[in-house]
Amino acid sequence: MTLIKELDYGTPIRVSEQMVTLTIDGASITVPAGTSVMAAAMKAGTAIPKLCATDSLEPFGSCRMCLVEIEGRRGTPASCTTLVEPGMVVKTQSDNLHKLRKGVMELYISDHPLDCLTCSANGDCELQDMAGVVGLREVRYGKDVANHFETTSPLSLLKDESNPYFTYDPAKCIVCNRCVRACEEVQGTFALTIEGRGFDSRVSAGGVSFLESDCVSCGACVQACPTATLMENTVIAKGQPEHSAVTTCAYCGVGCSFKAEMQGDEVIRMVPYKEGKANEGHSCVKGRFAWGYATHTDRITKPMIRKKITDEWREVSWDEAIGYAASEFKRIQKTYGKDAVGAITSSRCTNEEVFLVQKLVRAAFGNNNVDTCARVCHSPTGYGLSKTFGTSAGTQDFKSVAKADVVLVIGANPTDGHPVFASRLKKRLRAGAKLIVADPRRIDLVKSPHIKAEHHLALLPGTNVALLDSLAHVVVTEGLVNETFVRERCEWQDFEVWARFVAEERNSPEAMEAFTGVPADEVRKAARLYAKGGNAAIYYGLGVTEHSQGSTTVMAMANLAMATGNIGRDGVGVNPLRGQNNVQGSCDMGSFPHEFSGYRHVSDDSTREMFQSLWGVELSNEQGLRIPNMLDEAVDGGFKGIYIQGEDIAQSDPNTHHVTSGLEAMECVVIQDLFLCETAKYAHVFLPGSSFLEKDGTFTNAERRISRVRKVMEPKSGKAEWQITMDLAKALGYEMHYKHPSEIMDEIAALTPTFQNVSYAKLNEMGSIQWPCNDKAPEGTPIMHVDRFVRGKGKFMITDYVPTEERTGPRFPLLLTTGRILSQYNVGAQTRRTENNVWHNEDVLEIHPFDAEQRGITSGDLVMLASRAGDIALRAEISERMQPGVVYTTFHHAKTGANVITTDNSDWATNCPEYKVTAVEVRRTNHYSDWQEKNNREEIELKRIATSIAAE
């Protein structure tokens, strides 16, 4: 294996139907109109020297290295800023050009240290390369004047080592502006600038350290830097990587493609892969830098068992652990019945691993008691979109947002939750698209550098349906319906019923204002913009789904998109921003208790027979239990054993008291995880899992894109997770025979119509594939429902607003809504074991100044947050992002226990929990809650390991 190096064309690759033919160094080449001479030369195989140009950034024309000669033109134009023209004759080399470039290079090097041998960029430095290319042999200037690199020089500046992941060394800066432009053009944060003028100029994070600045640590500047000025600390410490493999990030649902750059089996750095279609060379702080958890000392690498949860863990062999788990499951099924056991699959595991766990449940347990964490995040997406459009997935690829004219972001905070998609979105907004944000909080997208939402509909938590119905009311009653689209593409009768419903006065913005709190006039303007502003796209997150009416909200968005004809082409659609990297995949793989892979009900005889014939076993035709139902049954005494693959329900699921009561009531809890997580406190068998770096497989992101995960190191426990599941199935009496995950994918393809043509060979050839990929769509499907909906005609559903049962009152006068922030991820099991803690080391309660003042609270105070479900103490942070009456916190830190507060209310259709609405009270306190004290004790008592010190 070698180090993968993508070609750098110097300027962005342009797309145009018009082609231009020109001559470069005597050879003819044809390129799309709009291409730069530099990129055209590179396409022809000639690399013109350059320093300030790179193809992720617009041309800048400052370094004067890329000069060329063009017949009929005076002087030597810069090839990066000169566009190709028909018949143009270009020379990239001449004595004159050589002299000019060498002169420029000599000036650059006159203010640059000649410490190449000991420099961290040695072997990967464009400045060094260019000095070689132009044949620089001596530097005549700068000997007797002040420079930026000698520590004794008056111009010398200190290194900035404040960021935990990279170092800024001003001595190495050539002021090419690539970092500043990357921060602006690629990331869209505008944290960097050039400070000073002329020779004094240097890159600056706005006059403060990188850590104190607006920098979000996405790494785009480090990647863009041609020298060692901005360099990963791992490279400074260990040197350059020597080989790499392309793999997929294990964090959010954007599913970024990365090159894992290695020295032996040690990761040196993760660099976003330019060819990766989800991210096209961009990254965020988590994927780029926060991968240290994979080798953290907290990793449990040996199987362990114990009879009771109060016993110490005992390290055992794989055979003993698997044998014990299997014998317990068998005993429970014999004693309490076949349906007394089940499993939860993980959206952090690969498609292949998830497929095997659901296969184990259906074939070896003999029931359908399998569910996945999508239950608690995007299950309403699957339900709502399949009812209206006919398929349980988003409609677009991420790239589509570049063609949107209006974007409605509802219940999502992309700059924190899906940062790489947010960068794409912000790029489009800076180019002129209009933005509507519907969110109780003033999220960053509402107003940030060069971004301002046209409308911020700051609704009260729990009123999404009321808001969407009132938007639809305006569309219908003001004649904004795209009737041609609706007549051609949708069930007309359903449309008429729906239109009459939303047109009722009770659904008007004026009537709904009483519930939503959003001024009617603002709703009317937003509806007109969405309906008539050109291509309109909806992007949404868990702020939509995690409600008692989550599924209704998804349907209401689908109604709105159909009514305005915003489905089935580039730039439009209804797009879920999925939480975890493989939520889409885990749903596709048949993780739900009522469905086989490809969303086919277990009662469908022909589908079941197909599975039975390939698996050689009788399968149950009765749907099984969903996660909340499993826990209810456990508390009631009917559900006794569970196999949990890479999920931490004791922290992530709502109403912690109820979850842990359910777990405590079980007789065998088997956890397969990297760490002794919160749920492991209630477990009897621990099977050590493997990180994404330790296995082969695939993840499917929010745009239905299947991407390869590639093994770059051996599993620390000795087994990849698909092997563990195979072993457990065998011990339960059902053998599986796979030698490699590619064989599992072949089986998935054979059994799942939407995956029919997917294989590792095709993935290697195409890089990634968006399902459906079958004979009808051999190359996959970037945009769905183009000529017809998957269900045939689009179906409008009536979406009556039903207020949640969770109400504020005298005892609980505020509404709590929960979410995530940029630097931490989900339950924090990964990010808390990285340097990301410098940005966020505890969950805090955001509260509006009015509410804080009434309660005598100031920022930093310890406050008690209490709901009908329980209470916790955490620090307050006064924030005008909040609206009065609404408070907010995250659930990243186990010790906080945010889900002690949330209730077991759930979505009517899918039982997805209502995390986003909990009535609470907040008051100052001087002590932690009883639950927190108990949790602290149990953190030690329930995690003891007999042979070594407890890990977490």
Next chain:
Amino acid sequence: MNDVAHETITGPRKLVKMANQIGDFFKSYPEETAIEGIRDHIAKFWNKKMQHELFGFMDSEKETGLSALVEKAVTKLR
């Protein structure tokens, strides 16, 4: 704060709450469509044990708390 500790509902009362929520979604449809929608939803997504638990509750209790619409749908499911 024990005075506010929330007692989580499980068993048949939880099922009644869930069924009524399903009813709330379908109640805006004409009665026949609504009954079919509720029946179909419970048939597809609740396992048999949950369904039977609800049936048993309806048999044993006079006041189940089920809405009239849901009661009709569940009766049709049996």
